[in-house]
Amino acid sequence: MSVRPTRPALRERYDRRQQQVVYQAAKVFARRGYDQTTMQELAASMDLATGALYHYFSGKEELLTAICDQLMEPLLEQASELVDSGDDAEERLRSLVRLWVCHVVAHRDHMLVFQQERHLIESGERWRKVRASRKAFERLAAEALQRARPRGDGHLALLALLGMVNHTAQWYRPRGELSPEAIADGYVDLMLG
Amino acid sequence: MSVRPTRPALRERYDRRQQQVVYQAAKVFARRGYDQTTMQELAASMDLATGALYHYFSGKEELLTAICDQLMEPLLEQASELVDSGDDAEERLRSLVRLWVCHVVAHRDHMLVFQQERHLIESGERWRKVRASRKAFERLAAEALQRARPRGDGHLALLALLGMVNHTAQWYRPRGELSPEAIADGYVDLMLG
């Protein structure tokens, strides 16, 4: 069972290692799939013994929770800050979409796992918080979109925007010609005609 | 091992039952996930014994292949026919997107499974045909989009369109207020400004 050190001096190292495990797990889960990846494979990919993983997480599913939290929490936090900025509606939308796309491509593996395991996340008490974060973010996006684009079907437009941005994780490659910002601007241009 | 009847009179029943199994598998896989669904669960959901599934499919993975084939083949076929129609560029794009959205919502479960198991499909000899179908359809969509929208970043626009249409499977509900055609038109309107 995972136990965080009581000694303050050791917590930092523990937390750092824990984050590393999450990132590696996201990487491997994204490529091989969550269920197809065995704990022994995952451990081996970090040069760890199987049991070592349980020093940081109480089980496989908690690893998945950590991946989703690591994905949603910073996004929601940064997005909330943006909303308070004083730009005009279009600029606020553009800023939000840029932040969003940047976040998606910076956490591509997290996103792919998140999407792959959608059916798990959609139901079950365990995922309540993750669902709430996603919902909250979608609300922010809906608001920004509505203000920048008062006419037309706001509902469908939001769903379309969600689709294109989230889909970015599936094709974006760091060596590609388009920067995250350029991609975001392209999306916003589509939304605003 | 699955053995298709040699007697012609029995093939029809066999094929029909096989299709039923595929549809049920898509339904259950979409909700519970491919790996989380056991063959015994799947069989039970059809009031069948476990072994009966192997009368129609040689294994679990072949079931997944069948789901993907059942999804992609008719779509590609119908889309290919559309391309030859004589409408002008915008109408052809609209027809294609309508067909596409209708197909996605009519095969929602298939789509969800297809997306969930993307990591499996992306690699492995077994999935070559499925990947080829998807690629071919995307090429048709790219062409239709390019003709209807000669200016702007065609590449990004295609990716955006792919994203929003495929994402439709994740939120569409039959009882919703928007018809598949209305959704498709909304998407096309976004693409054409």
Add this chain to the structure above:
DNA sequence: TCGAACTCCGAATGATTGTTCGGTAAACTT
């Protein structure tokens, strides 16, 4: 430097589950 806390090891285990297979009843053919 000593003891406690920490990090990790890796074999064993217990549960799960895809697949097999011998058998039974029904359907079809002639």
Add this chain to the structure above:
DNA sequence: AAGTTTACCGAACAATCATTCGGAGTTCGA
């Protein structure tokens, strides 16, 4: 109606894999 093929049963098997746990080496605090 006898014989053959088809459809399905469901218990058993073999393999996989998440998790446990006793211990060994290391780091920290005093």
